[in-house]
Amino acid sequence: MRLSVLLFSLLCAVLACAAEVRPLLHFTPEKGWLNDPNGLFYDRKDDIWHIYFQSNPKNPFWEKELHWGHATSKDLTNWTQHESAINPSHRGEGILSGSVVVDRNNTSGFFNDSVHPEHRIVALYTRNPGLIETQEAAYSVDGGYTFTKYEKNPVLDVKSSQFRDPKVMWHEASNQWIMTVVEAQDYQIQIYGSDDLKNWNFHSNFSAGYPGFQFECPGLSEVPIAGTNETKWVLFLAINPGAPWGGSASQYFVGDFDGYEFKAIDSLTRFVDIGKDYYALQTFSNVEKKDGVIGISWASNWQYANKVPASNWRGMLAMARNFTLDYVSVNPQKKLLSLVESPIFEANVSKTSEKKNVKLQKGDSIEFETKSGVFEFELDFQTMKNITYPEQPNLDLYITSSNGKESIRFGFEADVGAFYFDRPTNVFQNPYYSNVVTANIQPTKKYEYNIYGVVDQNVIELFFMNGTTSSTNIFYFSDGKPSKVELKSNYNDLFKIQKFSLRDLSV
Numbered sequence: 001m002r003l004s005v006l007l008f009s010l011l012c013a014v015l016a017c018a019a020e021v022r023p024l025l026h027f028t029p030e031k032g033w034l035n036d037p038n039g040l041f042y043d044r045k046d047d048i049w050h051i052y053f054q055s056n057p058k059n060p061f062w063e064k065e066l067h068w069g070h071a072t073s074k075d076l077t078n079w080t081q082h083e084s085a086i087n088p089s090h091r092g093e094g095i096l097s098g099s100v101v102v103d104r105n106n107t108s109g110f111f112n113d114s115v116h117p118e119h120r121i122v123a124l125y126t127r128n129p130g131l132i133e134t135q136e137a138a139y140s141v142d143g144g145y146t147f148t149k150y151e152k153n154p155v156l157d158v159k160s161s162q163f164r165d166p167k168v169m170w171h172e173a174s175n176q177w178i179m180t181v182v183e184a185q186d187y188q189i190q191i192y193g194s195d196d197l198k199n200w201n202f203h204s205n206f207s208a209g210y211p212g213f214q215f216e217c218p219g220l221s222e223v224p225i226a227g228t229n230e231t232k233w234v235l236f237l238a239i240n241p242g243a244p245w246g247g248s249a250s251q252y253f254v255g256d257f258d259g260y261e262f263k264a265i266d267s268l269t270r271f272v273d274i275g276k277d278y279y280a281l282q283t284f285s286n287v288e289k290k291d292g293v294i295g296i297s298w299a300s301n302w303q304y305a306n307k308v309p310a311s312n313w314r315g316m317l318a319m320a321r322n323f324t325l326d327y328v329s330v331n332p333q334k335k336l337l338s339l340v341e342s343p344i345f346e347a348n349v350s351k352t353s354e355k356k357n358v359k360l361q362k363g364d365s366i367e368f369e370t371k372s373g374v375f376e377f378e379l380d381f382q383t384m385k386n387i388t389y390p391e392q393p394n395l396d397l398y399i400t401s402s403n404g405k406e407s408i409r410f411g412f413e414a415d416v417g418a419f420y421f422d423r424p425t426n427v428f429q430n431p432y433y434s435n436v437v438t439a440n441i442q443p444t445k446k447y448e449y450n451i452y453g454v455v456d457q458n459v460i461e462l463f464f465m466n467g468t469t470s471s472t473n474i475f476y477f478s479d480g481k482p483s484k485v486e487l488k489s490n491y492n493d494l495f496k497i498q499k500f501s502l503r504d505l506s507v
């Protein structure tokens with residue numbers, strides 16, 4: 001091959017890599033590594049959403065020396081990244097996960113009258129210098145861009161190597177700050193109380209749910225029950241590794257909280273999302289909202305997060321979601337009080353494609369396309385009859401890359417009643433990544449299902465039955481971006497497509 005041709009093809013390869021697609025609706029770091037969201041809060045004075053995140057600015061993979069990366073947004077969609085907000089004071093030290101509160105009444109004494117009450121920001125996070133994990137405080141007087149570490153840190157030290165991830169909130173009813181934090185490998189969510197964010201008193205332990213290897217990233221939020229003016233408390237908990245589907249999982253409990261102890265309404269374990277890539281959920285603090293709480297997760301799984309294809313950055317956050325509670329049909333008999341989720345984002349619709357009331361026949365396909373590789377879709381369908389074994393009646397949604405060679409598949413088998421998500425890839429051989437994720441979803445009494453999904457370059461967030469179940473998964477084409485979307489069946493007169501619509505998005 002002549003040298004010029006070789007150089008040209010090399011240049012193309014480099015440009016293709018540099019031109020890699022970044023998600024448009026999901027936050028990704030300019031460079032380096034991202035995992036857990038941290039310190040999520042809403043600035044009521046300047047109407048700004050703040051996210052911090054576990055950041056390794058040096059390399060696109062996790063290392064012990066971690067910072068709190070920082071970004072802000074006016075619409076929970078378009079983010080501006082800033083300088084890291086909290087940094088290690090010593091080499092090899094980790095500023096690990098934690099949370100932020102607005103201490104408007106200056107209970108901590110960190111502030112003087114020159115600091116606007118809405119800008120009295122206090123972060124609580126885990127410091128891991130190597131062997132033990134302690135909780136530290138830091139305060140910001142500029143609205144959350146730079147922080148000063150409390151000179152008498154740590155604020156909480158139980159001489160443990162597995163004590164981390166403080167999520168702090170103000171509990172009005174008992175007039176105190178409440179911290180949930182894990183004793184990770186003792187399967188304890190510990191609850192502490194404080195008057196000043198500096199002195200913490202142990203209140204109670206909570207230990208339940210799917211254990212996995214260890215507990216991580218707890219959180220306690222008061223969540224409204226849809227259609228009522230009542231609320232229940234939701235205790236969030238991450239486990240990793242050891243999720244039922246492998247690696248990382250976010251679970252939650254529904255119950256009551258009196259300022260000292262959380263009591264679950266039942267002993268059932270509920271998962272926030274049943275995809276592979278939805279971890280370390282944290283809710284925003286300081287949000288004045290009566291119709292739900294807003295939270296963000298990390299869209300990956302520790303089984304392969306450090307190894308997925310990347311250039312000089314790796315990691316993304318899932319879209320913000322609104323969470324409420326409702327009584328959800330989980331089988332023909334039971335309505336279970338469960339989280340109901342919906343994504344929050346702002347985007348322009350560049351094109352809408354829609355088909356209604358189509359009885360799909362074997363070999364038929366409804367075909368739409370996306371120009372941007374970013375789209376939302378709605379699929380409402382009904383299964384028209386019962387199936388005789390050993391038939392395998394599938395309804396499949398294929399999303400094919402603009403390279404025309406690679407597809408991912410989201411589908412359903414009528415007799416099993418479970419949805420699957422299959423993400424074959426040519427660029428990432430990893431045994432934990434390749435397993436198909438499945439979800440059992442209860443249809444309506446008339447065997448109807450509805451699914452809403454957002455696809456954003458290489459991540460798909462699915463919301464089943466009006467968000468009563470969600471499944472978040474990342475995927476990797478070798479090049480190109482989502483281009484063709486096809487709905488197909490291998491069976492006659494079984495699937496009635498009541499509505500299949502696709503809205504191509506741009507920001």
Ligand SMILES: OC[C@H](O)[C@H](O)CO[C@]1(CO)O[C@H](CO)[C@@H](O)[C@@H]1O
Pocket residue numbers: 035036054062066096097098126164165216217240280302
């Ligand atoms: O290799 C990191 C290890 O898997 C930890 O279990 C990850 O822990 C979490 C959860 O992802 O990330 C944070 C640190 O980056 C830590 O604070 C939190 O518990």
